[in-house]
Amino acid sequence: MLRRTLCGSLLVALGCLVASGPARAQDGAKPAFVFTGIPDQDESRLVERFGKVATYLEGKLGVPVKYVPVKNYPSAVTAFTNGQVQLAWFGGFTGVQARKASPGAQAIAQGAEDAAFKTYLIANTKTGLMKSVDFPKAIAGKTFTFGSRASTSGRLMPEYFIREAFPGKTPEEVFTRVGFSGDHSRTIQLVQSGAFEIGAVDYSVWDLDTKAGKIDPKEVAVIWESPPFPDYQWTVRGDVDAIYGAGFTEKLKAALIGITDPAILAPFARSKFIPVTNAAYEPVERVAKSTGLLD
Amino acid sequence: MRALRSIPGWGYAAVTRWFVGGAVAALLAADLAVTSLHPWADLQRLLGGLIHPDLLSVEVWSVVYTIAFAILGVTLGAGAGFVLAIPFARFRSVRLLCAGLRSVHELFWALLLMQVFGLSATTGILAIALPYAGICAKVYSEIIEEADLAAVRVLPEGTGAISAFAYGRLPDVATAFRHYTLYRFECAMRSTLVLGFIGLPTMGFYLESAFRQGRYAEAGALLLVFYALIGSRRLWMRLSTLPVLLVLSVLALPRTIGTTNWLASLGRFVTHDIVPSPLRSGAILDPETWSRLGLWFRPVLTQQILPGAFQTLVLAQVALVATALGALILFPLVSRRFAGPIGQPFGRVLLVIVRSTPEYMLAYVLLQLLGPSMLPAILALTIHNAGIVGYLMGRHADGLPYRADAPTGLNLYAYETVPRLYGQFLAYLLYRWELILRESAIFGILGVTTLGFYVDAAISELRLDVAVILIVATALLTAMVDALSRALRRSLRLTDLPTRLSEARHGPETSPLRPVCS
Secondary structure, eight states: OHHHHHHHHHHHHHHHHHHHTHHHHTSSSSOOEEEEEOOOSOHHHHHHHHHHHHHHHHHHHSSOEEEOOOSSHHHHHHHHHTTSOSEEEEOHHHHHHHHHHSTTOEEEEEEGGGGGBOEEEEEEGGGOOOOOSSOOGGGTTSEEEESOTTOIIIIIHHHHHHHHHSTTOOHHHHSSEEEEOSSHHHHHHHHHHTSSSEEEEEHHHHHHHHHTTOOOTTTEEEEEEOOOBOOOEEEEOTTHHHHHOTTHHHHHHHHHHTOOOHHHHGGGTOSOEEEOOGGGGHHHHHHHHHTTSOO | OHHHHHOTTOOHHHHHHHHHHHHHHHHHHSOOOOOOSOHHHHHHHHHHHHHSOOGGGOOHHHHHHHHHHHHHHHHHHHHHHHHHHHHHTTOHHHHHHHHHHHHSOHHHHHHHHHHHHOSSHHHHHHHHHHHHHHHHHHHHHHHHHHSOOHHHHTSOTTOOHHHIIIIIIHHHHHHHHHHHHHHHHHHHHHHHHHHGGGTOSSHHHHHHHHHHTTOHHHHHHHHHHHHHHHHTHHHHOOTTTHHHHHHHHHHHOOOOSSOOOHHHHHHHIIIIITSOHHHHHSOTTOHHHHHHHHHHHHHIIIIIIHHHHHHHHHHHHHHHHHHHHHHHHHHHHHOHHHHHHHHHHHHHHHHHHHHHSOHHHHHHHHHHHHOSSHHHHHHHHHHHHHHHHHHHHHHHHHHSOOOTTOOOHHHHIIIIIHHHHHHHHHHHHHHHHHHHHHHHHHGGGGTSSSHHHHHHHHHHTTOHHHHHHHHHHHHHHHHHHHHHHHHHHHHTTOTTSOSSSOOTTSOSSSSOOOOOOO
16 A cells, blocks of 8 residues: 555656656747846835846847746846846846846846946944045954845955055955845845844845835935946846847847836836847956956 | 773862853853843744744745755765765774764754855755765664674674675665664754744744844744644655655756856865965975965954854853753653653644754854844754654663652652653763764854854955865864763763664653653
């Protein structure tokens, strides 16, 4: 009895696992066009913005469009490189990672603000640090949190500026404690609560969270604005034309650039999307190599 | 190991002294800061969420997926384990394979499988099935070894091996197999929940979001649903309902959004991604390539493996001794003799809740409450494991035959119960040592600087070659601790005592004690 049940169960499970794999997804005539985005801030805002993008793109492209939520930055890159998603809203560095691992992939559009993006260094007000134009060297010896490990404005660029300000030292040597919060909204919360004294955040998320009333100016303030660098972009896989028909990439690019609805743009904190190419992200790649995050 | 076995003076007291001494030394190296300024306010909000759960916010499908992944994962894992259990005792290669499978944590398996199968049901199910195959093979084989051979001896000569196994041995071990497998299912529910924290669509996915954004009423509701599922599992998870549950699980599996060409991904993963980068570009026969491999490996060893392994050992050592103290304090709560007929049921409910809480989730929550240091990780491991060991000890305490004129209260506890149970107590703890270590390494993903911290970094930098080396190092460390633990149990003559499942031999109840997650 036991053996029969076990063997039967095993067979059923195996059979179904095999059946549920790639075969199931091929039953539709047109495979759904799937995209994701790096989870850089509060999830409710991500669901709102990407839900709207999915509906918009479905209308423009004539194929079903789906959004896959992910829990961390590398999952977004992995989903892109193994072909689970065809399009992704990446940060500067994750975009470079994804295009390097997936030859043929192209950056097609960025927010108008992304050509000259900024990092804010923020500090808990108890540190007594004031806003300055020059890099605030007084942050040495404090506790510090980055955003995600693979974030451009929350890790790569701030690490680069820190290494420039303290030559020959790594962030671990400059600060008494270094953490990785995971996303920018969380960085703000951690510095606001005092769990970390200093943090590096994406300026657009800071602005969005300020508007949402999540920031208490008595607890946390911006102490430094970084020089500009290129950041977020939409990157598409190289094989989409082969799957969805010639000219699909161009159609997609036109659709993204054609977004004018403030309801879609507002949760992105972008005024519009503009065309971009892979070459625009060469500075990010150079910085990533110089800080050892990229080979 | 052999040297240890022959050390004569290693009694219970000596082992205890060594472990406590090690933990005190480790405490000096541990980072125990509380950096959060308002831990109590957050804790209050969390408890408020448990008292006023928002049950309507529970994503029903996440509950279904959690059960489905657990059922299919355990079925595949136990099935494979059963097949591997038969050659397990005879072939060293099978034993090594199983040791390798089980020394890698489910979350590490999931992180690797995700590279190939994406965020899909396949990833979730295999992440459970692979390590569970290893552990089930080992335990099934142990059960077979311990079984009564009387039936096999009287079989007529010339009976085939399969027939002999099916008719002579299986009937004897079937009950133990069933108990153990159903028990694995409880562990799998916890593991599956935790897989949600890295993106699979189980309850953990929504729990992570709820905790992260402070929606404690939703988190409380999810937790209560989870406890209810675990608490009621014996009602709906039976051998007779298994076929139905299996079919339903398969039907309920989430459709993978998007497709991955997993064969191509697997090919790239094996032949490119996990090959150390100097070997990818250079010619294999060129000595230059090998010197570059050395240059590549050295910083991985000195800056990641060694500090990571040190921190992992520090965390595991402190947590193990704290678990011991916690278990000694907690076990009277579940013993009828100490807690009384009214107190005991409450104690049991408390400890069952504590042990049903996945330690990874506990660490995640405590890190949010207390801020980033080793303290939340120590607390999480201690609470979970002390709950388990305390529960089992309490049942042993009631199983002891006491004299009619035995003392009561503290005298009974200190002079009779604890001394008589001490060997059993050490057996459980030495067994949990390896499990605590495995979990300590994983907590690195949450930000404690154990080995998982560096694995997380390597994956973020898409350096899967480094990630795999770190995972292998973790597995070796786990295997070493496992071997040391077994050597100690042998030298203390504890090998015959129950560890994973306390057989009902000494217990007052007819149902065997359920084993503890391994």
